Amino acid sequence: MSSFIRIAEPEDITNLTELMYEYIVGFYQNPAPPINNIHHLIQTLFDRQQGIQFVVEENGRLVGFATLYFTFSTMKADKIVVMNDFFLTEPYRDTELESQLFLACKNYCINQGYTNMTWITSINNTRAQSFFNTMKAIQGKDWVHFSIN
Structure with missing residues (x-):
């Protein structure tokens, strides 16, 4: 098998869109955003100014992705x-590819x-929490997460 992690490129848009819907709708059970919104988001990340996407490719097929957004911390x-x-x-999941994707993000x-x-x-998502623990991530204890819709 030929597997590797790389930065998403414009030719990935169709496969990345399908993968993102699998993540949004299939995994997290959220409503499907309009395809134009997904495409706009992916296109925005291609310029690597506001963020970047890494993809996991195996035998020419995308099987995973990670999205990083760039911002600032006042505290830091x-x-x-x-x-x-x-x-x-x-x-x-729970394979060496998962670790490689995480390390690609960390190293970037x-x-x-x-x-x-x-x-x-x-x-x-206890499976993901367990994975992040194995990657030596530190679970936050000092902050409570809020959001508004």
């Missing part, structure tokens, strides 16, 4: 990355001079 007075998405299709942040990479996951 420096630039940080928010890993907004981290997803692999079921057969690739280090190499680009970001102070910190942060993310959240569902409280019910």
Whole structure:
């Protein structure tokens, strides 16, 4: 098998769109955003100014992706990355590819001079929490996450 992690490119838009719908609708059971919105998001990330997407490719097929958004932290007075998405299709979870995708994100942040990479996951996603623990991630205890729709 030929597997590797790379930065998403414009020719990935169709396959990446399908994978993102599998993540949004299939995995997290959220309503499907309009395809134009998904395409606009992917296109925005191609210029690598506001964020970047990494994809996991195996035998010419995309089987995972991670989305990093660039921002700042007042507390750190420096630039940080928010890993907004981290997803692999079921057969690739708990595999070396999962670790490689995470390390690609981590190394990108280090190499680009970001102070910190942060993310959240569902409280019910214990499998992901276990994975992040094995990757030596530190679970936050000092902050309560809120959102508004």
